[in-house]
Amino acid sequence: MIEVRNTSKSYGRTIVVDDVSITLPAGGVISLIGPNGAGKSTLLSIISRLLPMTAGTVTVDGMDVTTTPGDVLARRLSILRQDNQILARLTVRDLIAFGRYPHSKGRLTVEDRGHIERVIDYLDLGAVAHRFLDELSGGQRQRAFIAMVLCQDTEYILLDEPLNNLDVKHAVAMMALFRRTADAFGKTVILVLHDINFASCYSDRIVAMRDGRIAYEGPPEAIITTDVIRDVYGVEAAIHEIDGQRIALYFR
The missing domain is CATH 3.40.50.300 (P-loop containing nucleotide triphosphate hydrolases)
Incomplete structure (x- = not known):
């Protein structure tokens, strides 16, 4: 908590x-x-x-x-910020390995390497794991940073x-x-x-x-309402329920 x-x-x-x-x-x-x-x-x-x-x-x-x-x-606790800076030429696997630093202090164990490989598979990054971050699209790079956070296993x-x-x-x-x-x-x-x-x-x-x-x-049903959206964002919205999910459509 x-x-x-x-x-x-x-x-x-x-x-x-x-x-x-x-x-x-x-x-x-x-x-x-x-x-x-x-x-x-x-x-x-x-x-x-x-x-x-x-x-x-x-x-x-x-x-x-x-x-x-x-x-x-x-x-x-782990966090991914908005403004992730690439300060060195790292591969995707190298970046993800940083997530294990709180556990291994830079000396990767067999357990650490297992975490790294599982996260690479989990986010479907195997095809780009060997590539440098500055060679990736913005979306691929974002997924790599998310993988690093997940690898921290907090x-x-x-x-x-x-x-x-x-x-x-x-x-x-x-x-x-x-x-x-x-x-x-x-x-x-x-x-x-x-x-x-x-x-x-x-x-x-x-x-x-x-x-x-x-x-x-x-819960979503209490927040995704016309009145709350108007009060928080200052726009009008129509709320529709689709397959049990509340969806907002904005019209001003």
């Missing part, structure tokens, strides 16, 4: 996350949605300790993220806009993979998404943010 209590983040007089308190239960898929500038990515970065908070506390299974040793936290997997650079086919496959990862392996997958229909179809819970605060939280 991740507990966020009275957490804020500001830059000078600009408040980006404003006194947020929320409990994110273990297990399942949780999507953070909201307009640009709502504070979604900042909140995810605070939870993962990528950004220091201005006020408040965050705990992961009772461990305070500000005081827990990095290697301990990294075996419990209880909590945080993904900031993981569908960036993916076409519709691969975006659907990736969301299905996140759903399968949560269900088959008991993981907690927390996503920042812009597509609320993906959030609706694949999430157990949706957290809607606006102006740095939690505006709404609940």
